[in-house]
Amino acid sequence: MTALPAILSTIIFFGSLALIFSEKINRSIVAIAGSVLMIGVGTLFNFYSEEAAIEAIDFNTLGLLMGMMILVAMLEPTGFFEYLAVLAARASEGKPIRLFFLLGSITTVLSMFLDNVTTVVLIAPVTILISEILGVSALPYLVTEALLSNTGGVATLVGDPPNVLIGSAAGLSFNDFLIYSLPIVLVSWAGALFLLKYLFKKELSKRPRRSKAVMKLNPAETLNHPETARKILIVLGGAILFFFVHHLLHIEPSLVALSAAAIALMWVQPDIHEVLNKVEWSVLLFFGSLFVMVGGLEHSGVLEMIVRLFDNATGISPVLFGVLVIWIVAALSAVVDNVPITIALIPVIKGLGETGMDIGPLWWALAFGAGFGGSGTIIGSSANIIVATLSEKTRTPITSALWVKRGLPVMLVTCTIASILFAIFYRWL
Amino acid sequence: MNITTCMKRHVVSITPDTMIHEAADIFVKKHIGLLPVVDKDDKPIGVIGMRDLLNLELPDFVNFVVDVDFVHDFGAVEDTRPPARTLNKKVKSLIRPIITVEEDAGLLRAYALMLQQNLHDILVVSKDGKLIGIASRVDVGVAILSSWTKVE
DSSP, rough: OOSSSHHHHHHHHHHHHHHHHHHOOOSHHHHHHHHHHHHHHHTTTTOOOOOHHHHOOHHHHHHHHHHHHHHHHHOOOOTHHHHHHHHHHHTTOHHHHHHHHHHHHEEEHHHHSSHHHHHHHHHHHHHHHHHHHSSSSSSHHHHHHHHHHHHHHHTTTTTHHHHHHHHHHHHOOHHHHHIHHHHHHHHHHHHHHHHHHHHHHHHHHHTTTTTGGGBBBBBBGSSSOOHHHHHHHHHHHHHHHHHHHTTTTTOOOOHHHHHHHHHHHHHHHHOOHHHHHSSSSHHHHHHHHHHHHHHHHTTTHHHHHHHHHHHHTSSOHHHHHHHHHHHHHHHHHHHHHHHHHHHHHHHHHHHHHHOOOOOOHHHHHHHHHHHHTTTSSSTTHHHHHHHHHHHHHHSSOOHHHHHHHHHHHHHHHHHHHHHHHHHHGGGGG | BBBBTSSOOOOOOOOOTTHHEEEEEEEEHTTTTEEEEEOOTTTTEEEEEEEHHHHHGGGGGGGGGGOOBBOOOOOGGGTTTOOOHTTBGGGGOOOOOOEEEEETTTHHHHHHHHHTTTTTTEEEEOOOOOEEEEEEEEHHHHHHHHSSOOOO
C-alpha cells in the first residue's frame, strides 16, 4: 500500500473536522460534502468504494437514535416535561435547595433515557418560569440541569449518542451499561450534584420572595394531551423493559427503539409530518456521513497506523492507559463535539483489540471521557449550548466565564471520580 | 373621502430625549396607547407603544412558555417595577420604525396598511412630512362603514 491514500483520506477527514469545528459552515453540510469527497477520491485511488462506504455506516446506531427521536417528538407536544417540572416545583414548596435537587434529579433521570438536548430544551423554559415567580435567579438551576444531563446520560446505552455508538460497536448490551457504567456514573453524579450545591451556595441560600406562588401552579393544566402522553409513556416503558432483555432475545437495541416508534405511531396516529419535522434528520445525516468518512480512513490504512502508534506507547500499564484515555477524550470533548471523536476512536480501539490488548475497559474509558468532558466548557455539549442560548434571551445570560467557574470543576470532579473507580474496578470492567 | 376626515388632529408627541418615566406619565394622563416620536421640525421619526414600555417588565418566561394559563400566580414578577436606572433612561432605545400615510391617502388604503402591518394607529403627515394627525383602526373603520348605513 502506498502512502497516497492515507494522506488523501487524512486530509479529507481532518479538513472536514477543522471546518466543522470552525463553525463557519453547518456541520451536517460539511460532513455530507466530506463523505462524498471521501468516496469519490477513494474510488479514484482504489482504496474506497460505494459498497464499502455503505458497509461502514452503523445502521444500528442510526436506527436507535431515529426510534428514540420519533418517540420524543411525539411526547414533546403533550406537555409531559412541563408537567414533571411543575410537580417538582410544588414538591419543593418553593425552597431553593429542595428545588435544586428535584429539578436536577428529574433532568438526570430523563436524560438517562432520552436525548439530553430534548430534555434540557423542555425543562429549561419551565425552570426560568419557576425561578421568576419565586423571585430567584434561574442560573444555578439552568447550569445544573445541563451539567447533570451530561453526567446522567453516560449511565445508559441510550442516554448519550457516544454510548449508542460504543454499545453498537463493542456489542455492549443495555444491561452491560447498567452493570458497569451506571454505578460509576451514579457516584460521579452525586459528586457533581454536591459540588454544584457548594458552588452555588450563595444563590441557593437566598430566600425566594414569593415561595407560595409555585403552589398555585396547576400541573394538570400543563398536560395538553394527557391521553397521548399516557400511550407514549406506556410504549416507552415497554421499550425500556425490552432494552433490559434485548441481548437475551438476540435483537439489537435499534429494533427495540424502532418497534416502539412504530407501535406509538400506530396507536396515537399523530400528524406524521409534524412528528417527522421534529426528528433531527441533520443529526442522523451527520452521523451517517461521519461513518462514511471514518470508513475511508480505515480502508486507506490510516487507522491501522494510529493503532500501531498507540500499540508502541502501551508499554505503560493498561490501567494508566485507560485513565489517560478518559482524560484525553474528556479534554477533546470539552472543546469539540464528542460524536466525531467517538466515531474516530472506535475503530482505533477495535484495532488495539486485534493486537491482543484487553479493550473491554477501554470502551468504558471512552464513554466516561466523551460524556463527562462535555461539561467543561460552554460549547462542550449540545445541552450546554442550548441552556446558554436560552439564557441569552433573558435578563441574566450565562457567560463562558461563569461556565468555566461552574462546569469545569464538575468536569474535573466527575473525571477524577470516574478515573479512581475505573482504576479500582479495572479487573471487573 | 380621505384620511384627514377621520383623523385626530391634536396629537400628543414626544422627542427621543424624553425619559421613560415621562413617557409613562403621558400614557397615564392622556389614557392613550401610542406616542409618536418627532424631531425638532415636528417630523415623525418613530413611535413608542404602551406595550414597548410594558415589555420592559414582562417576565422572561413569557417568551419561552407558549401557554401560561397554568401559572395562576405570577408571584415575584407580579409586583415588580423597573429600577430607577431604567425609568431615567431616554426613550430613544425603544423607538420603533413607523409607517405613515400622507394627508391625501384614501381610507381603504390606510385600513389595508394597518391590517397588513398590524398597526392599531397610523400617523398622518403633511406633504412636507410634518405630523398632522393620527387615526386608529376604529376611526378609519367607522369612516368607511358610515357610507354603508343607508341602503338606497
